[in-house]
Amino acid sequence: MMERPLDLDAVQAFVRIAELGSFTRAAEAMRTTQAAVSLKLKRLEDRLGLRLVERTPRYVQLSAQGAAFLGYARELLEAHERALAVGAQARQRLTIGISDHVAGPELPALIARMNAQDPQLLIEIRIGSSGDLLQGFDRRELDAVIVRLHAGRNDAQVLAEERMGWFASPGWQPRPGEPVPLATLAEPCGVRALAAQHLDAAGVPWTEVFVGGGVAAVAAAVMAGLGVAALAPRMLPFGAVDVGPRLGLPALPRLPVLLHSRVGPGRPRDALDALAAAFRQAVRG
Structure with a gap:
């Protein structure tokens, strides 16, 4: 039957006492109380059946058994840290x-x-x-x-399937007789190709006035009044309006x-x- 394992918290308390030479400083390093550190050390000494630390009114000193145990205690804590590191590396x-x-x-x-x-x-x-x-x-x-x-x-x-529309800023107005100015993503872009196909099929002349590296850039161009973009409503800032019906642009399918x-x-x-x-x-x- 396997014997009861050592308490790692108690081993750590012993190492801190040995390194800092003080129960008070060990408690501060472990963010606990001096009484808690003393209790941990007593629990470790009881488990080992050894007196690890000699206490005097003026100083704290390791016993001969404590000095012999210190190296093993440090190795145990280092092995524990390595085991935890393996778990972190295995994070999915x-x-x-x-x-x-x-x-x-x-x-x-x-x-x-x-x-x-x-x-x-x-x-x-x-x-x-x-x-x-x-x-x-x-x-x-x-x-x-x-x-x-x-x-x-x-x-x-x-x-899900999402509604698409032809969006522009609230104050934007087309120039009579000119092609519909489009703000689009750079090719290859499936939505850009779809918008162009629908405009061409409906015989609506258009021209590209802005090419963005992302939807946020296209939305910014729309709200700046550069033209119209084929986008889902949720991709645009509040206030953008669907000008498709007003301009007679072809309805876009839900994507x-x-x-x-x-x-x-x-x-x-x-x-x-x-x-x-x-x-x-x-x-x-």
Whole structure:
């Protein structure tokens, strides 16, 4: 039958007393009371059947047994720290790609929801275009991606379908006789291609006046009055207006938010499910 193991807190108290030469300073280092440190030491001495520390009114000194035990005590604490480090290194990681056309202003709250689901999970999130993220997913650089368009694939879970519109700033007015000025994301962008296809099919002339490196930049250009952008309403600051009906622009279809994942059952899957549920709620409003 295995004997009762040593109390690591008591061993640490002994090492602190030995290093600092004082019960008071040991208590301060351990952020506890002198009485608690004394109790820990007594518990260790009782467990070992040895007197480790000689106490006098003026100083604290290790006994011969205490001096012999000190090296072993330090080795025990160092081994404990190494064991904890192994646990930290083994921390599970979840790498998710989220399309810039999907990651809206709710993203901080969605990340907080994932963290609440599993605070010990290491979460890595990359923002990019749907096409680039899908390529990264296929190269197994990403565990899961949340993207905007099907891109000719059928291996995704539909989280929600989101309304799209032609948005401009409240005071923006088109110039008579000129093509519709568009603010878009840089190619390749599925939403940009979709918007161009619908305008061309409807015979509506258009011109690109702003190309942004992200949806936030496109939204800023819209609110600055540069022109019109095809976006989901939640991606724009409050006050942007859908000018599609007023300008006679073609209606855009509802676009899906899609999850591609290879995450199996377990803690990462639970966190991913929490994120997917949060996206459903955010998209559906």
